[in-house]
Amino acid sequence: DIQLTQSPSSLSASVGDRVSITCRAGQTISSYLSWYQQKPGKAPKLLIYAASSLQSGVPSRFSGSGSGTDFTLTISSLQPEDSATYYCHQSYSTIFTFGGGTKVEIK
């Protein structure tokens, strides 16, 4: 199975800050990487697919980059409603895997 390692596991930032979360794959996954936002008690929500494509309806402050093994989710200007846990997910192999998650808190 392809392992995905997210960092940091948690972070605290102020409203308006630029925030980046990284996801490293144990082997190349081309651009088969998506990002999800999950708030407590809710289902995950797709933010980014194909490493850098913004899902319809998602604010443009969210962006994704990378290919191969190293990927980044960036929030350009953190908003209070962005407080959540973020997960990366690879769909390159037939056995899918998720990263361990990054909890983002607002200072």
Place this chain on the structure above:
Amino acid sequence: EVQLVESGGGLVQPGGSLRLSCAASGFTFTDHFMDWVRQGPGKGLEWVGRARNRANSYSTEYATSVKGRFTISRDDSENSLYLQMNSLKSEDTAVYYCARGTGWDAFDLWGQGTMVTVSS
């Protein structure tokens, strides 16, 4: 309304069985691969498995942790996805979500989840 609604969760003893259902509406079910994803209490997301559509022979894939114990099926006439879980273990305790697969195999639609507790 485009939605997925899971049902069938509950309390089951170790070694027991349970069948979850996911009812889809508001979109063409037959166009999509469908997946199950679970989340243990206080834990991260774990992909469980996938059922491809008729055009892909309804083939299935499973996570290593559930292969041989869980079976995913779908009934296109009922727009429904199923997860048959056998030989359940305490570590299978989780909220189980069904999710719709889309381009690049991302999950663009999720249900609200159904809780499965495996305990004596």
